Amino acid sequence: QLQLQESGPGLVKPSETLSLTCTVSGGSISSGSYHWGWIRQPPGKGLEWIGSIYYSGSTYYNPSLKSRVTISIDTSKNQFSLKLSSVTAADTAVYYCARDRDHGVVRWFDPWGQGTLVTVSS
Amino acid sequence: DIQMTQSPSSVSASVGDRVIITCRASQGISSWLAWYQQKPGKAPKLLIYAASSLQSGVPSRFSGSGSGTDFTLTISSLQPEDFAIYYCQHANSFPITFGQGTRLDIK
Numbered sequence: 197q198l199q200l201q202e203s204g205p206g207l208v209k210p211s212e213t214l215s216l217t218c219t220v221s222g223g224s225i226s227s228g229s230y231h232w233g234w235i236r237q238p239p240g241k242g243l244e245w246i247g248s249i250y251y252s253g254s255t256y257y258n259p260s261l262k263s264r265v266t267i268s269i270d271t272s273k274n275q276f277s278l279k280l281s282s283v284t285a286a287d288t289a290v291y292y293c294a295r296d297r298d299h300g301v302v303r304w305f306d307p308w309g310q311g312t313l314v315t316v317s318s
Numbered sequence: 319d320i321q322m323t324q325s326p327s328s329v330s331a332s333v334g335d336r337v338i339i340t341c342r343a344s345q346g347i348s349s350w351l352a353w354y355q356q357k358p359g360k361a362p363k364l365l366i367y368a369a370s371s372l373q374s375g376v377p378s379r380f381s382g383s384g385s386g387t388d389f390t391l392t393i394s395s396l397q398p399e400d401f402a403i404y405y406c407q408h409a410n411s412f413p414i415t416f417g418q419g420t421r422l423d424i425k
Contacts, residue, residue, distance in 0.1 A: 242405065242416055242417070242418050242419050243354075243362065243405055243407070243416040244416070245413055245414040245415065245416070256412055258412075258413040258414075259319075259412075259413060260413070292361055292362075294361075297364060297367060297373075301409075302409070302412075302414065303350070303352070303367070303409040304352035304364055304367045304407065304409055305362075305364065306363075306364035306373065308361035308362060308363075309361065310360075310361055311361050
């Protein structure tokens with residue numbers, strides 16, 4: 197059974213870079229031609245798609261965050277990562293990693309990681 | 319960006335009730351729509367994809383319909399474990415966006 201687990205600092209200072217990693221277990225990140233994505237949810241609010249990466253490295257970003265976001269993949273470690281630069285309090289959220297349900301497209305997300313809360317504060 | 323608007327924002331219902339949640343897209347999205355269920359402190363769970371396809375393992379009391387701009391999620395007979403927040407999500411184009419959520423509470 198495929199499982200995803202987010203990891204990274206729970207507290208980031210304003211103007212710094214948020215860095216998170218998603219470790220995939222129960223399957224290879226490079227098999228099946230899937231996209232792997234990041235979605236976030238501010239406390240008490242709705243869901244926002246941040247971006248997705250194909251196993252080959254092609255990326256798709258939300259234009260609202262594109263200037264600050266980098267998503268990368270490390271198939272040797274079965275991990276993919278998120279970097280969000282110049283963070284502010286508005287970036288405080290639970291960050292989820294997820295795999296797309298279907299091969300070769302970015303459509304709908306399943307499964308998801310459990311999520312990790314990142315707070316931006318000095 | 320395509321805006322997804324859900325209604326109602328919240329609804330109260332009883333076990334055994336039939337509940338319908340609607341989602342409207344700001345432009346046509348064919349059948350590129352998914353529904354998720356989220357319980358407190360948990361990640362969203364995919365229920366329905368492609369507007370009406372039931373995700374594996376999801377009870378058959380959940381169903382989805384619609385195409386174009388108007389979609390519905392129906393829960394035919396509410397069970398205690400169904401009280402949660404429900405989100406729609408389009409996959410027609412980038413950026414992918416979600417509805418604001420519908421909170422389903424126990425009456």
